[in-house]
Amino acid sequence: MACILAALLLACASSVHAQVIREEGFPEKGGSASRESVRAPVVQEECDPFTVPDRFGESCVPREKEPDPLGFDPEAPGVSDHPSPGFAAPPRLECPVAVFLEELETGQVECHAWDASGEEYLDYFWEPVGGTTRDYLDNPRLIPEDSPHPFVIAPEAPAYETLESFRSGETTFRYRYRLTATSRATGLSSHEEVEVYVSSSRPSVYCPLEVVVEEGDTVTLDCEGVDPLSFRMDYEEEAASVLWEWEGLWGTSTDPLAATEQSSPLFTAPPGSAGKEYHYIASMTSSASGAPRTARRRVTVTVADTKGAAQAAADGLALANKGSVPAITCNDAEIYEAAADFTLDCSVTDEPSDATYAWTARGSTSGTSELSSTTVLKPTFSVPDDIDESGGADKDYEYTVTMTATGIDDVTEDITVTVLEKPDILFCGGYRHSSVGSSSMWEGRGPLRVSHCANPPKGAPGPNPVYTYAWSTRGDTPAAAVSLLSPSNVQVPMFLVPDEVAATTTYAYRLTVSAANADDATMDWTAIVRNKSGITDPSLTCTDSEVYEGAANFELDCSAANEPDGATYSWAARGSTSDTSLLTDTDSL
Structure with missing residues (x-):
């Protein structure tokens, strides 16, 4: 049986086959076609006797590369150049x-x-x-x-x-x-x-299409030009030039024009010109690209008669404003009382040339006294120093601005300015204003730490407010006496006691605690420096005592000579005595 199978395999490996296949023709524009074709005999390569080909007529030699993903491979023998049946991919x-x-x-x-x-x-x-x-x-x-x-x-x-x-x-x-x-x-x-x-790299010119003027009056023909090439990185301003030229159209004289080499010359309506029209061409020649290029725009000046000048001017403005849709945008603001004055944030788009503005109060606002002007688009708001609202409430200032122009409906916009009440800074036990009393000392005693409050200030807005300190003099104390505090911008400075004073002198000071968007807190302190002139030094005299145990308690026999005001006493044990527990107190004579 094994011999028969080997013989069959050898016969398959050496056989020659002719194969007839049907190839589908691809349609040309306007029709389709299919045809039969006979492929030439293909000699099958000799296989290993014990290797069975996958299909009859195929080589049993493995392919050296993966099949094409579109289903065709021009290098594979016996494979059509067209897609495999049942498989298609988009272009x-x-x-x-x-x-x-x-x-x-x-x-x-x-x-x-x-x-x-x-x-x-x-x-x-x-x-x-x-x-x-x-x-x-x-x-x-x-x-x-x-x-x-x-x-x-x-x-x-x-x-x-x-x-x-x-x-x-x-x-x-x-x-x-x-x-x-x-x-x-x-x-x-x-x-x-x-x-x-x-x-677009060509230059452009804009001019008003029509200008209306009264006889004898002078008006500026406002034209502007731009060359897009001037915005390029390689634009050389020194090498480039822009030239303007004005010329009359249809026989119009340029005599009424002054400064025709500029973009905006002056036009003066000559006597007897009422009812006439003057037609001009404004030309701008730019050399931003190295080669001169010219842009032009036509301008018509109409001289109105005296009686109809106002109407003609209004008609001209209405024509210029026709089709425009101006809009005003104002942004509300919040600011703390006593802050710096600021300009209201308002803007307008597509603004007519004859636009006028009027500001009015609305809501609970009684007037416009806080505005620097009621006839401009952006007035300055004067921030009140203290709004003094009940319960510490904030205060709204509400306004409406109205724009009026010929030929269009009025345009309005509302704005609200909220003035915020400043919170109080609390110091020295929760007070805005406090005092830590006074301290008395002799002249020449050396630096003394100023009496102070143990708790830090609080009350300023924000998560981490920064407090600042400033010492100043008050009452009759001269301002120069601040130099005795070192330094004078901290909460607890040192007081530099004068070495000598002509007489007992009082120094009155005030500490001001500040923070952003908060009302200040203050604390007062007074230093009294005593003069030593004519004063004998104080002295103490104590008489020793003997007493039997178990006797009644008695007062120690001590006295002070030349005792100064505000003198203080302190008792201490000495020698073999370990403490002062037998004394009723240790701070009196």
């Missing part, structure tokens, strides 16, 4: 993340695609994404839209019609597109997004 796309262009510039997007069936079976389609549209006046145009490598034509950057939009305008604009690649062989698709950035 693979690679596109740049972004493309950068200048306005009106033409560039190209380079995307690449791969598909198991072959790139010739892929269809491509570009479409705008998000706010990007196919309005090619304001959006880039892709040509053609069915190619992975389309050309991109950048649009012209937008012009600014208002001064606010001119000042805050962007110089770089972003557009988004999506490329979809679909395989006609499998019906699967993939997509990638590409961002197109269009920058």
Whole structure:
């Protein structure tokens, strides 16, 4: 039996087979096809007699690499270049993340695609994404839209019609597109997004479109210009130049203009010009890029007659304000009483040129006396030193600001300023104001520690308030006497007792304890320095005593000569006497 099996294996290893397979044809655009093909005879490699091939007709030699993940491998003998039956993968796309262009510039997007069936079976389609549209006046145009490598034509950057939009305008604009690649062989698709950035490097000029002036009056034609290239890192200010030029349009004379080499010349309406219009072109030439580039803007000056000047000016302002939507923003504030005055935090967007402001009180606020002005956008608020509300409550100051301009509805905004009551600092047993009395001493006795309170101050707001100390003189004590306290910015200084005083002298001091956003606390102390002149030194006289044990208690016979005021006494044991336990007290004579 073993011989028969070995013979069969050898026969399989040496046999030659011709194989007919059916290959599915992939559809071209407009149709599909399939065909039969006969593969040439393939000689099977000789196997080990005891190794059985996996399937009939396959080599029994192991593959040297892993199969391709898409199911095909051009290097494998006898394997079709098309996907394996029952397995399909979407196309693979690679596109740049972004493309950068200048306005009106033409560039190209380079995307690449791969598909198991072959790139010739892929269809491509570009479409705008998000706010990007196919309005090619304001959006880039892709040509053609069915190619992975389309050309991109950048649009012209937008012009600014208002001064606010001119000042805050962007110089770089972003557009988004999506490329979809679909395989006609499998019906699967993939997509990638590409961002197109269009920058404007040309200079721009803004001028008011129409200016109204009365005959004989002078007005400034306020124009502004900007060159985006001046913001670049390599911009050389010394080498660059900006030149302005004004010229008349349709035969308009430039005689009424003064300083036509500036961005904002003066226009004086000549006599007899009532009812006339003057048309000018303002040109700015910038060399920020090294080559001169010019931007232009038209300005029309209308001279109104005397009777209709006010109405004409109002109509001109209404025209200038048309379409604007101004807004006022004010931020509420909190501040402690007695703090520094501050400016109210208010701002306005899209402000009309003739805007006026009016502040009024509202709520429980009785007036606007705390405001420095009621006709400006940002008045100064005068912070009260002491709001003195019952129960130590805070106090709100409530206001409304109203903006008025020609041709638009009034704009209002509310603001509240909360003035916070300062808490009291408590010292020396919980008091704002306290005294530790006085200390008496002889001249020349040496430094003395000032009497003080044992407990630290408290009451200031915050988790870790910082307290400061400052000593000063009070009453008739001269300010220079602070120098006797060393140092004078601590809670407990040393008092430097004068060596000599002409007479007994009183020094009165006050300690002030302070902290941020809190009311101060004070403590008083007085030093009395006595003069020794004409005073005999004191002396003590004691008479020894003898007494039998068991006798009655008696008072020791001691006396003091020239005893000073405030004298104190202290008894101590001496010799073989161990203590003073037999004395009724040890601090009296």
